[in-house]
Amino acid sequence: MKLVVSLLSSLKENRCMGTIKNLIDEKGLKKLKELIDSASMCHFVTALDHKPLSSRPMSTQEVDEEGNIWFFSPKSSQKNQDIEMSSEVQLFYSQSGASEFLTVYGHAEILVDHNRIERLWNPLLKAWFSEGQDDPDLTLIKVTPQDAYYWDTKNNRVIQLVKLMAGALLGKPMDDGIEGRIKLS
DSSP, X not given: OHHHHHHHHHHHXXXXXXXXXXXXXXXXXXXXXXXXXXXXXXXXEEOTTSSSOEEEEEEOOEEOTTOOEEEEEETTSHHHHHHHXXXXXXXXXXXXXXXXXXEEEEEEEEEOOHHHHHHHOOGGGGGTOTTGGGOXXXXXXXXXXXXXXXXXXXXXXXXXXXXXXXXXXXXXXOOOOEEEEEEOO
């Protein structure tokens, strides 16, 4: 029933294309946090000027009140070495079940902040940092977003597929997704 209502709503409103909705400041920060929290893992890309791109999965620890994105990382990692050479990074988040996607371009900084480490620490991290919070190889990476873009589809995959087929039959797209740029300042 939800499928039929969604399809009829799109036809009634004559929604043919996805909506572009750029978000700034507090609304942008809220959307950034929402999308990162729902995905939690990202592909963290360093050495943006080298091909092929150097990417690895990373677990996001926090998005702070200013929109900075925090990660734990071994000091000895290639990722940290790449950041020391160039602070430019790209993060790719995907929550495929909800069809939510986010890309963040920003500058990374390697820090050792004992208060933040203590606050963000969880016991599973001992798999990477065997000496715990005092491991000499433990660092934090703070990514300050410079540019972000999101895609957020309102419906699940089944509804999207039916809308795609209906759009093909009717000869017009029926995309009710929202996409746009996120600016934090």
